[in-house]
Amino acid sequence: DAGVIQSPRHEVTEMGQEVTLRCKPISGHNSLFWYRQTMMRGLELLIYFNNNVPIDDSGMPEDRFSAKMPNASFSTLKIQPSEPRDSAVYFCASRETAYQETQYFGPGTRLLVL
Amino acid sequence: GDSVTQMEGPVTLSEEAFLTINCTYTATGYPSLFWYVQYPGEGLQLLLKATKADDKGSNKGFEATYRKETTSFHLEKGSVQVSDSAVYFCALNNQGGKLIFGQGTELSVKP
Numbered sequence: 001d002a003g004v005i006q007s008p009r010h011e012v013t014e015m016g017q018e019v020t021l022r023c024k025p026i027s028g029h030n031s032l033f034w035y036r037q038t039m040m041r042g043l044e045l046l047i048y049f050n051n052n053v054p055i056d057d058s059g060m061p062e063d064r065f066s067a068k069m070p071n072a073s074f075s076t077l078k079i080q081p082s083e084p085r086d087s088a089v090y091f092c093a094s095r096e097t098a099y100q101e102t103q104y105f106g107p108g109t110r111l112l113v114l
Numbered sequence: 115g116d117s118v119t120q121m122e123g124p125v126t127l128s129e130e131a132f133l134t135i136n137c138t139y140t141a142t143g144y145p146s147l148f149w150y151v152q153y154p155g156e157g158l159q160l161l162l163k164a165t166k167a168d169d170k171g172s173n174k175g176f177e178a179t180y181r182k183e184t185t186s187f188h189l190e191k192g193s194v195q196v197s198d199s200a201v202y203f204c205a206l207n208n209q210g211g212k213l214i215f216g217q218g219t220e221l222s223v224k225p
Contacts, residue, residue, distance in 0.1 A: 004157070031211075042215065042216075042218060043158075043215040043218075045213070048211075048212065056210065056212070091157055091158070093157075093158075098211060101146050101148075101163070101165075101207045101211075102148075102160055102163065103160075103213055104160070105150075105158040106157050107155075107156055107157045108156075108157050
């Protein structure tokens with residue numbers, strides 16, 4: 001099994017630019033989560049989907065952040081415009097069903113906004 | 115709201131030492147409890163879990179027991195190795211189906 005795949009692994013961009021992070025969940029999993037990890041705030045859940053539908057986006061910091069899941073095998077997290085305080089590691093995780101509890105994490109995307 | 119509190123790190127041990135990382139939680143109901151491990155530059159991996167009171171999760175020599183009376187889920191290992199150096203996260207699965215993580219505890223094992 002390939003596991004959760006994220007791209008890019010590293011992204012360096014300038015303030016004001018649009019950033020798109022991508023995630024491919026484990027095949028057959030129908031829940032997907034986006035997290036942000038920083039030294040100051042630890043791991044924060046941004047949004048999660050069940051069956052491609054956003055269930056809880058209360059962790060999305062502001063309107064500059066948006067997430068989509070157009071199909072069961074792909075999701076994006078977009079930041080537009082990006083700001084230096086968005087610098088963090090962004091993780092995607094998937095779960096087999098809404099009733100399974102174990103989440104499987106991708107390797108993360110390390111984002112640096114200059 | 116639901117929360118998880120871990121002992122602060124970093125924890126530095128010599129190889130073959132005994133490890134304890136404390137974790138306590140506050141939650142509505144009886145959540146499942148987890149330990150995840152994050153090696154440098156990688157994502158989180160499930161280390162072990164327990165789903166009800168008095169359950170013991172174990173994996174790779176690590177153990178943790180779900181203690182409802184003390185709302186704790188302390189991680190232990192009898193003899194750590196250099197390869198155990200990582201950040202360890204305690205977490206609970208709340209009634210909304212979300213994982214609530216502690217702040218993480220960095221472990222450094224010296225040869």
